[in-house]
Amino acid sequence: MLLQGFANLFANPVTVALIAIGDLAGLIFGAIPGLSAFTALAIMLPLTFSMEPVVGISFLMSVYVGGVSGGFISAILLGIPGTPSSIATCFDGHALATKGQSYRAMGVAVLFSFIGGIFSAIILSTLAPLIGQVALRFSPYEYTAVILLALTTVSALAEGSMVKGLLACLLGVSLSFVGIDQLSAYTRYTFGFRELRGGFALVPLLIGLFAVSQVLSNAAKRNSVTPEQAKLSVVKQARMKGFGITWKEFLHCLKTAGPAAAIGLVIGILPGIGGNIANLLAYTFAKKTSKHPEEFGKGSIEGICAPETANNASVGGALIILLTLGIPGDNATSMIMAGFQIHGIAPGPLLFSSGNVLVYAIFAAFILANVIMLAEAYFGLPIFSKILSIRTEVLLPVVIAFCFVGSYSSNNRIFDIAVMVAFGILGFVMKRHKYPLAPMVVGFILAPMLEENLRRSLMRSQGSLMPMVQSPIAVAFLVLTAAVLVYTVVSEVKKSKQAAAAAANESDD
Amino acid sequence: MSESRKDQLSGLVFLAFSIFVYAASFSIKMTKADSLGPQFFPQIVSIVMGILSLVQIFSSTRKNLKEKREGKQTEKKPFAVNLPLLLSIALLLGYYYLLKPVGFIPLTIVYLFCQMYLLFPKGSFKEKKLLIISLCTSVAVPIAVYYLFYYGFQIFLPAGILG
Structure with missing residues (x-):
């Protein structure tokens, strides 16, 4: 099946070329601090409108892979994570760079990004069809339970307090009410606006919340920075051959990469937390289990290999849950979800029924995207360091210009630009008040599914919740949901007690 | 607050x-x-x-x-208007209202340049190099995007006064 996917892929050279372009664009965006895989996807999405579904989605996959990988470039050269998924890469990567060994650091990062990506691609293509088969047998009861679990984990594990996460999530859910009710075909919450009958479109909503809000927060900070502070300096580095590490070092690192890849994959599967948590967690794990923990933070190559393996492995994990259940875990996967919607494909278990060629083409594209990423990142290393001298003040408005194009052309209406601007302002205000945005987006995307399944199950059981408790799978998901809630409440109480104790100690001094 | x-x-x-x-x-x-x-x-x-x-x-x-x-309450800061922020919002809203009559290319050129001005720290444009880079990008990007979408993807952006 997978071979067939590859055959389909190579039959069309345009697809392969597009994957190469997508990877490169992703790498560049990932490398620039402030722009991430999400921004790259937002810009590239309108380009796929006129493509064939398989081609368009393969292209978006490659942008995603490149975007998650690219973060290491600025993390190592500047000590600034290019994307949130490369925070831990800074610790040792930049330490090596200050010693003039940035080439070696980047070699390790490229190599292990690839290994993490390929590992998760293999798991994705073997495990996803199995999960898809199971999910195909889900009744509305199980679906309701699994969506509840996804929404709770996203809200509870997001940064900030749990109550804020849940409120943001419910706000997203409420926003999804606008438009036509799927089951009864009556319009809701449109307040007489004809443009709102179809509800808010996902693309302008996403772009507004994440991209426009960022321009606004950068503009808000403008007067607190002087022109001199805004300049960044790049350190000159020695050039080396190959990936800059020996076979022995490579094999040694492979031992660290194993657990890191597993961590990344599992974190990726959980909705709401993605590359950034995987990156940090794998680093901490590698440091705790290493034979030389004292080298960490001073330029240990293990300390680069673990986080870089993990963040790329998390991509495959996130795709598993997106493809099999139709649940996006974070803002970048939401954007891929928007890509699916635009091409009229609903991700979910049905993709796996009837031996769909599309799924295997996507798997093949994902693997190929990782391979091409390795080649491009390897040969592009000297060029990437130059790209970092482009100023974000110039880039960010250009990103917004592309966002205008994306919002407008997804439905060919100017109204969607108003939606984008409105959500940009909302996103800015929410960030200011420390409300996480990811739960809101996931709530917005999953709410129609949740409502439909909840209402279907209650209709089926004539208003009783008993059948849901009788399904073992549904009960397992519900118990997990409760466990996540209890865990978060307990750890938040602990944290606030610690903070109170620290404050008390301070006042004693 | x-x-x-x-x-x-x-x-x-x-x-x-x-x-x-x-x-x-x-x-x-x-x-x-x-x-x-x-x-x-x-x-x-x-x-x-x-x-x-x-x-x-x-x-x-x-x-x-x-x-x-505990008397930890910080002194109230005087309410300050964040001008770059408000102007950026005004720019975005203006873009929405003017896109149809003015058209993609001229409006985006204006938007890009103004937005860059609002993002660069005050006084950055005294440096000739930055000013030139900003100007060139503002003009080149909208034109390239318009024709890329027009010929490459058959997506037609509002032409406005140039159409």
């Missing part, structure tokens, strides 16, 4: 929003075919949201009172 004050305020906004969602659900037409109907889910969601916002208001008020008692 202190952190707890901000939380109080946002809790109130969410409470108001949940009441609004609940109240507006009554104007949804009911169906006979489906026993639960299109009102059911919005009402549940708004009730849960209302409860959570009460929790938020309660906990932030308690925190606020505690801070007051």
Whole structure:
């Protein structure tokens, strides 16, 4: 099946070329601090409108892979994570760079990004069809339970307090009410606006919340920075051959990469937390289990290999849950979800029924995207360091210009630009008040599914919740949901007690 | 505004929003075919949201009172208008209103340059190099994008005065 996917892929050279372009664009965006895989996807999405579904989605996959990988470039050269998924890469990567060994650091990062990506691609293509088969047998009861679990984990594990996460999530859910009710075909919450009958479109909503809000927060900070502070300096580095590490070092690192890849994959599967948590967690794990923990933070190559393996492995994990259940875990996967919607494909278990060629083409594209990423990142290393001298003040408005194009052309209406601007302002205000945005987006995307399944199950059981408790799978998901809630409440109480104790100690001094 | 004050305020906004969602659900037409109907889910969601916002208001008020008692309350800062922020919002809204009459290319050129000016720290444009880079990007990007989409993807952006 997978071979067939590859055959389909190579039959069309345009697809392969597009994957190469997508990877490169992703790498560049990932490398620039402030722009991430999400921004790259937002810009590239309108380009796929006129493509064939398989081609368009393969292209978006490659942008995603490149975007998650690219973060290491600025993390190592500047000590600034290019994307949130490369925070831990800074610790040792930049330490090596200050010693003039940035080439070696980047070699390790490229190599292990690839290994993490390929590992998760293999798991994705073997495990996803199995999960898809199971999910195909889900009744509305199980679906309701699994969506509840996804929404709770996203809200509870997001940064900030749990109550804020849940409120943001419910706000997203409420926003999804606008438009036509799927089951009864009556319009809701449109307040007489004809443009709102179809509800808010996902693309302008996403772009507004994440991209426009960022321009606004950068503009808000403008007067607190002087022109001199805004300049960044790049350190000159020695050039080396190959990936800059020996076979022995490579094999040694492979031992660290194993657990890191597993961590990344599992974190990726959980909705709401993605590359950034995987990156940090794998680093901490590698440091705790290493034979030389004292080298960490001073330029240990293990300390680069673990986080870089993990963040790329998390991509495959996130795709598993997106493809099999139709649940996006974070803002970048939401954007891929928007890509699916635009091409009229609903991700979910049905993709796996009837031996769909599309799924295997996507798997093949994902693997190929990782391979091409390795080649491009390897040969592009000297060029990437130059790209970092482009100023974000110039880039960010250009990103917004592309966002205008994306919002407008997804439905060919100017109204969607108003939606984008409105959500940009909302996103800015929410960030200011420390409300996480990811739960809101996931709530917005999953709410129609949740409502439909909840209402279907209650209709089926004539208003009783008993059948849901009788399904073992549904009960397992519900118990997990409760466990996540209890865990978060307990750890938040602990944290606030610690903070109170620290404050008390301070006042004693 | 202190952190707890901000939380109080946002809790109130969410409470108001949940009441609004609940109240507006009554104007949804009911169906006979489906026993639960299109009102059911919005009402549940708004009730849960209302409860959570009460929790938020309660906990932030308690925190606020505690801070007051301990005299930790910071002095009130005079309310300052953040001009770059407001102008950026105005630019975005202006873009929405003017896109149809003015068209993509000229409007985007203006938008890009103004937005770059609003992002660069004050006085950056005294440096000739930055000014030239900004100007060139502002002009080149919209033209390239317009023709890329026109010929490459058959997506037609509003032509406006040039059309």
